[in-house]
Amino acid sequence: MQKKIPLPFASRADVDAYLNGEDIECLLCGRRFLILSGKHLKSIHGVTSNEYRKMFCIPAGRGLAGSIYRKQRSDIARNLHNTGRINANPKVASDAARASGRGQRVAWDISEQAERAAKIDRPQIPPGSKRADGRDALRAREYQRKYRSR
Numbered sequence: 001m002q003k004k005i006p007l008p009f010a011s012r013a014d015v016d017a018y019l020n021g022e023d024i025e026c027l028l029c030g031r032r033f034l035i036l037s038g039k040h041l042k043s044i045h046g047v048t049s050n051e052y053r054k055m056f057c058i059p060a061g062r063g064l065a066g067s068i069y070r071k072q073r074s075d076i077a078r079n080l081h082n083t084g085r086i087n088a089n090p091k092v093a094s095d096a097a098r099a100s101g102r103g104q105r106v107a108w109d110i111s112e113q114a115e116r117a118a119k120i121d122r123p124q125i126p127p128g129s130k131r132a133d134g135r136d137a138l139r140a141r142e143y144q145r146k147y148r149s150r
Contacts, residue, residue: 008057011108015058024068027056036064057106110149 009015018024023032028045038049044054053060063070080086125137 008055009108010057012112015062018058019062019064019066021066022068024064028052034066034069057108059106059109060104 009018022126024036025032026036026040026045028041028047031040033040034107036049036052041047041049047055049064050060052058052064058064058065065073075111077086124141125131127138129137131137131140
């Protein structure tokens with residue numbers, strides 16, 4: 001009997017409930033793992049980790065691992081940092097993250113961000129006005145919206 005594939009996650013709460021257990025269940029076969037590795041996904045199901053994330057609308061920044069595994073790795077990294085064996089340079093880390101080639105953001109994540117942004121009370125420059133740098137305010141706003149939607 002083949003396992004029924006669930007619908008993609010529709011909210012952050014759904015994804016958190018899925019990823020915050022001690023281990024993680026493969027949604028394609030039902031087996032449970034401390035970490036849902038690319039090896040299992042590729043050899044058994046023929047999909048990559050990024051394809052799996054896209055199938056179930058799991059954000060690219062979330063690891064496919066249970067809470068036990070994440071805590072173990074966090075403790076190891078913290079020990080290495082505290083003993084001086086690794087030096088966490090935020091600039092290097094952020095540059096590496098940008099170049100990592102992770103997937104696109106999921107639709108529900110973008111809509112949640114838009115809802116949060118809409119609740120922020122901030123004055124906007126009236127249309128036709130110029131920004132402090134001399135650019136047209138309306139064009140700058142349109143550019144930012146287009147940039148953020150990517």
